[in-house]
Amino acid sequence: MPHLELVDCALGNDASSETGETLDVVTVFLRGGLGNQMFQYALGLNLAKKNRCPLVLDTVFLQDRFPRRNFTYRTYDMDVFAIDPSFTVLSDAADTFPIPGLWLGLDIAGILARRVSGSQTLIREKSKVFDPSVFAAKGDVLLYGRWQSEEYFAGIADDVRTAFKFRHRLEGEAETLAEKIVAVNSVSLHVRRGDYVTFNNVERRMGATDLAYYDRAAKYIGERVTNPIFFLFSDDIQWCKKNVAIPFPTTYVDDISSGPKAAFHLELMSLCKHNITTNSTFSWWGAWLNRNSRKILIAPKQWYANASLKENIVPTGWMRI
DSSP states (O other): OOOOOOOOEEEEEEEEEESOOOOOOOOEOOOSSSSHHHHHHHHHHHHHHHHHOOOEEEOOOHHOOOOOSSOOOOOOGGGSSSOOOEHHHHHHHHSSSTTTTHHHHHHHHHHHHHHTTTTTEEOOOOOOSSGGGGGGGSSSSEEEEEOOOOOGGGGGHHHHHHHHHBSSSOTTTHHHHHHHHOOOOOEEEEOOOOOHHHHHHHHHHHHHHHHHHHHHHHHHHTTTTEEEEEEEESSSSSHHHHHOOSOEEEEEOOGGGOOOGHHHHHHEEEHHHEEEEEEOHHHHHHHTOOOOOOOOOOOOOOOOSSTTTOOOOTTTTTTEE
């Protein structure tokens, strides 16, 4: 992994200029899968542009494989995009010498030490609702949170789209699907299963698969789009073939077309003229990257299992059903 050509201490970044003056840096602590990483990167990019300073990614947590219960291990997934980011020194070390627990322990110790010394400002996400005070952060800043709101990068939407241009060209079955998608009134429909049903703690937080939601969303589309053709994406496509029935022509998109880290599926969703998302950041981004000016975007009325949990992940203009 490349990283900033700066002077770094063993516990993290201690960026200094040749004169000894501390340089401002925005560091993003990455967690979660591709969709989550995209939200975190987008905010980091926005704040770095506002502060006119470098953006650095901390991937130590993603690379750590210390045993955890009811946990989905992730990797750094944004290498599917044509970006060339900088990484912390410990991120490089964890990538080169993967020792479970070691680099993450050093990383956390360094974060705490810099916070106590005042050399770095730790900005932690307070809630699931957009917090504009984040943009007041100056100096050496560490962003720790999910940051799942378009408002964190609304002012640099074009820059975000440029950053998230796909590195790999569609090929094989994915290329064939893309040709079909652009030729019809295509609608992507995403069903998230995976850890949502594998781990009880995740299912309690995100809720069970709501089949009635897909029925309502498909009906809404059918009343407004002429001859819609649905393309169903899922990490459990066999379950969907048995349980998700839509009264419109439907193509169940198999894993063979998923591409590197499922990036082909994300791009294919973005090529559809309309999108039905689930409560997943992966399909959220597939819808957001859709450039159709007349697109219909549908999201669940309730994003989390706890209906009282406030959030504003769904942008204005999307239909919540």
